[in-house]
Structures are given as C-alpha cells and as structure tokens.
Amino acid sequence: MQIRDASLSTDSGRMRSSLMPFGPPVSRDRVITSFPKWYMPDACLQLKEHFHGQVSAACQHRNMGTIGLKLSKVVVVGDLYVGKTSLIHRFCKNVFDRDYKATIGVDFEIERFEIAGIPYSLQIWDTAGQEKFKCIASAYYRGAQVIITAFDLTDWLADALRENEPGSCFVFLVGTKKDLLAGTACEQAEAEAVRLANEMQAEYWSVSAKTEADGVTVSRGPAGENVKAFFSRVAALAFEQSVLQDLERRSSARHQVGDGDLIRASGGKSTRDPGEQEALRPGLLLAEACVRGLHSPHAHRQCLP
Numbered sequence: 637m638q639i640r641d642a643s644l645s646t647d648s649g650r651m652r653s654s655l656m657p658f659g660p661p662v663s664r665d666r667v668i669t670s671f672p673k674w675y676m677p678d679a680c681l682q683l684k685e686h687f688h689g690q691v692s693a694a695c696q697h698r699n700m701g702t703i704g705l706k707l708s709k710v711v712v713v714g715d716l717y718v719g720k721t722s723l724i725h726r727f728c729k730n731v732f733d734r735d736y737k738a739t740i741g742v743d744f745e746i747e748r749f750e751i752a753g754i755p756y757s758l759q760i761w762d763t764a765g766q767e768k769f770k771c772i773a774s775a776y777y778r779g780a781q782v783i784i785t786a787f788d789l790t791d792w793l794a795d796a797l798r799e800n801e802p803g804s805c806f807v808f809l810v811g812t813k814k815d816l817l818a819g820t821a822c823e824q825a826e827a828e829a830v831r832l833a834n835e836m837q838a839e840y841w842s843v844s845a846k847t848e849a850d851g852v853t854v855s856r857g858p859a860g861e862n863v864k865a866f867f868s869r870v871a872a873l874a875f876e877q878s879v880l881q882d883l884e885r886r887s888s889a890r891h892q893v894g895d896g897d898l899i900r901a902s903g904g905k906s907t908r909d910p911g912e913q914e915a916l917r918p919g920l921l922l923a924e925a926c927v928r929g930l931h932s933p934h935a936h937r938q939c940l941p
C-alpha cells in the first residue's frame with residue numbers, strides 16, 4: 637500500500653491538538669450543551685431529549701479528573717458519487733466542490749467538539765464508493781462506533797443500500813443531495829428511506845452538502861442543510877455511549893489501580909483503550925509515513941493499493 641499526503645501537516649497538526657490535553661479551544665459551533673434532536677421521530681432509535689443522568693453527573697466531575705479526552709471512530713460508506721466526501725468536507729471544512737473527484741482508498745478528518753464541557757473528537761473516515769477500492773476501504777472499518785450509510789436521494793435504488801448488520805455501533809442512513817429534490821418527490825424518497833432505516837435499525841437524515849438551510853445554493857458559506865445538526869447528533873450519541881461504557885468498566889474494575897481506559901487530561905502519561913488505539917493507528921501510520929518523506933507534498937491524503 638502506498639500512502640500519499642498533502643494536507644497531512646495541517647491535519648496531523650489538528651489531530652495533535654485534538655489529542656493534546658490543553659489544545660486550543662474548539663470553535664463555538666462545535667460546543668454541544670444539550671442533546672441534539674433527531675431528524676424524524678419515525679426513523680430515530682433514541683427518542684430522548686437529555687443526556688443520560690449518569691453521563692451528566694460524570695461530566696460535572698470533570699474538574700476532579702474523572703473524565704479524560706475521548707475519540708470515536710466514524711466510517712462513512714455508500715456507493716460512488718453519492719456525496720460522502722462532499723458531506724464530510726462541508727462539515728469539516730465548510731466547502732462544497734461541484735467537480736467530482738473520486739476518493740481513492742480512504743481518507744479521514746478529525747473534528748473536535750466540546751460536549752457537556754468535555755473535550756471530544758470524531759475521527760471521520762471517508763471511504764471510496766468505487767468497487768475496485770472496496771477491499772482497501774473495508775480494512776479501515778474495524779473499531780467503528782458509528783457507521784454512516786450515505787445514498788443519493790435523487791438516485792434511489794433499493795439494492796444500492798446493502799444490508800448493514802446492526803451490532804454494537806450506531807447506524808445512520810443519510811440521504812444526500814436534498815437540494816435537488818422538492819415537494820412530493822422529496823417526501824416520497826424520504827418515506828421510502830424511513831421504511832428502509834427502520835428495517836436497518838438505523839436513524840435517518842436527509843442532508844445537502846450544497847445548500848444553506850433556506851435553500852440558497854452556495855459554493856462556499858454556511859454549512860449545508862442539516863449537516864451540522866446531523867454530525868452534532870452523531871457526536872453526542874457516540875460521546876454518551878463512550879462515557880457510559882467507561883463508567884461501567886470502571887465500576888466493574890474498581891479494584892484496579894488507575895483508569896486504564898481513558899486518555900487522561902492531566903499527568904504526563906496517556907493510556908487508551910484498545911478501541912481508541914485501533915481508531916488512532918491508521919492516522920498515526922500516515923503521520924509516520926509523512927515523516928519518512930513518502931508523500932508528495934501536493935497530493936491529497938489518500939491510501940492507494
């Protein structure tokens with residue numbers, strides 16, 4: 637596997653800061669204080685309006701150092717051309733590119749949040765939709781806490797949405813290019829999507845990477861319709877689950893010395909759980925390869941066969 641990277645210096649810098657205990661503060665629109673709402677109650681598996689009581693209580697003890705920095709792995713999958721990269725770029729970089737540049741292999745972004753006062757990051761993996769890259773992309777699925785299945789709302793095909801085994805992770809079904817549909821056509825596509833989301837045990841969202849919420853088409857400007865709300869929901873659900881798992885592990889292993897499952901916010905020594913190590917490994921591998929001078933400085937970061 638050959639690895640190329642251009643934005644690595646920027647991204648690795650972002651990643652470093654997201655993992656450093658006292659990095660720069662997150663931007664205001666990444667601060668989540670109340671639990672983000674669903675898109676449609678008919679296609680939502682978590683109809684609740686507040687964080688779990690134990691999570692809220694644990695977050696309040698932050699000053700006592702009970703909660704450390706956290707990171708969750710998110711993988712975005714779906715057929716080619718559905719708009720996976722556009723969705724991620726709209727959220728992470730606030731840009732929209734009309735030109736199609738196929739993703740080759742995989743790519744990732746790290747996005748930092750502050751949830752209930754706790755620093756938290758999503759590592760968002762963008763995978764190639766083209767069949768010939770599937771085997772590379774699938775090598776990066778392991779350790780995902782959230783799976784986002786994207787499909788093109790305007791190009792609805794039932795067989796384009798392959799079965800996803802609902803397991804321990806959250807599954808989202810995301811209809812893209814919402815700006816290209818209106819009225820009855822949109823309602824029909826969404827009704828069909830909700831039906832499928834229910835079958836898949838997934839939460840459904842319709843989004844547009846291209847438009848503003850009022851429907852004005854922009855190439856650069858505020859985040860696309862529902863994009864920020866969607867990722868806030870992803871972050872909050874993943875965060876809450878992580879904290880609950882930590883609390884559960886800690887209560888069942890009280891006799892052990894220290895909190896081996898957290899990246900500590902204080903002290904020189906960091907420890908991570910195996911899931912986090914797994915999630916971090918490919919990014920570190922890219923950074924390592926860059927240091928060794930394997931990358932073209934002008935190439936976009938991607939993993940090639």
Ligand SMILES: Nc1nc2c(ncn2[C@@H]2O[C@H](COP(=O)(O)OP(=O)(O)OP(=O)(O)O)[C@@H](O)[C@H]2O)c(=O)[nH]1
Nearest residue numbers: 716717718719720721722734739765813844845846
């Ligand atoms: N109108 C509209 N076009 C979009 C939207 N999102 C993506 N597109 C366009 O759809 C095309 C494909 O988008 P990509 O994001 O590259 O698709 P992808 O799923 O990442 O494709 P692969 O990397 O090959 O798997 C591009 O020309 C985008 O400009 C959207 O919300 N609205």
Ligand SMILES: [Mg+2]
Nearest residue numbers: 720721738739
């Ligand atoms: Mg892509």
